[in-house]
Amino acid sequence: MTTARLATRGPARREALLDELVDVFLTEGFATFTLDELARRLHCSKSTLYAVAGSKEQLVVAAVRRFFARATLAVESRAAEPTDAGERLHAYLLAVSDQLRPAGPAFFADLAAFPPAAEVYARNTRTAARRVQQLVSDGVDAGTVRPVHASFVGAAVAEVMAAIHSGEITAATGLDDAAAYAELADLVVAGLRRP
Template sequence: MSAHATARRAELFDQLVALFLTDGFAHLTLDAIAARLRCSKSTLYTLADSKDALVEAATVHFFRDATDQVETALIGVTDNRITAYLTAVGAALRPASEQFMTDLDSLAPARAVYEKNTAIAARRVQQLISEDSDLPERAAVFAGDVAASTMVRIQSRDVVHRTGLGDADAYLELARLLTGLRS
């Protein structure tokens, strides 16, 4: 693939992610997506062989970029890394509309991408708690487990349904809870 084709492909994925984050995707047909991106359906088929595969690929693209943003936000941070990490997770999820999050939960391949990224983030939070807290080892492991459980509940939409907190805000509240911050 040429550099131009690779750049065009990345640009299309960026546009696709922006569209999905704003409007969701369940109601969009491939024709509607092509029209919104001002490309042909055959161009979309160069990205994926079906709408579901396109959504999954866009979801992977979104979470790859989000992971890069979150890890970049930690560079040079020496104090309150747990807060910095969870705040960055919340910021990365902020552009995602409620419709996107609902649609994401309804499509198994896309939900699996979110679940995988949540599991990775939960392990990262557990690592940060173990490294950065003054808690005894057992308490740090427990706090990490509580954080991981909460992150799974955020991802599974349980938190938004029970509290009204969207994913981005829930991550900020989790940071406050774990670090004893006041609002």
């Protein structure tokens, strides 16, 4: 095998392993897994996992980052489809809901209990809140949503997103994160619709 082929296989294998880890973590969480169990589950050696990240903790953070990076691409792609700025906002929030849907309760519990991974989620939530504010501003400027104070709407949505992220919405309503984002999408779009 040539050096060039090894170089292209290494990053591709790393990405494939991260994708597999994301799938396992979303359905089962990550706190209870050992590296030995993960290696068995992914049909690889521990040294292969160490090539992806230097420790289980770093592996978890890498997989969580991978999940949110993939989700961000999918959300932005879906939000770009509608030509109407108001519809882009709705598409954006529904896409967030869809991306979170595969994540089970164990994933969110482990995410909340592991500060480095929780910070990745919090950072993505802050980015999403800024994006919502931008989409509201775009809709107001285009006249496709009723005139509102975009910064206020963005700040209010950010607070709800933070409450979803922290588990407060689940505790208060029983809704998981994906369902809460779907409800938020409906609420925001209904509130911004032109009469």
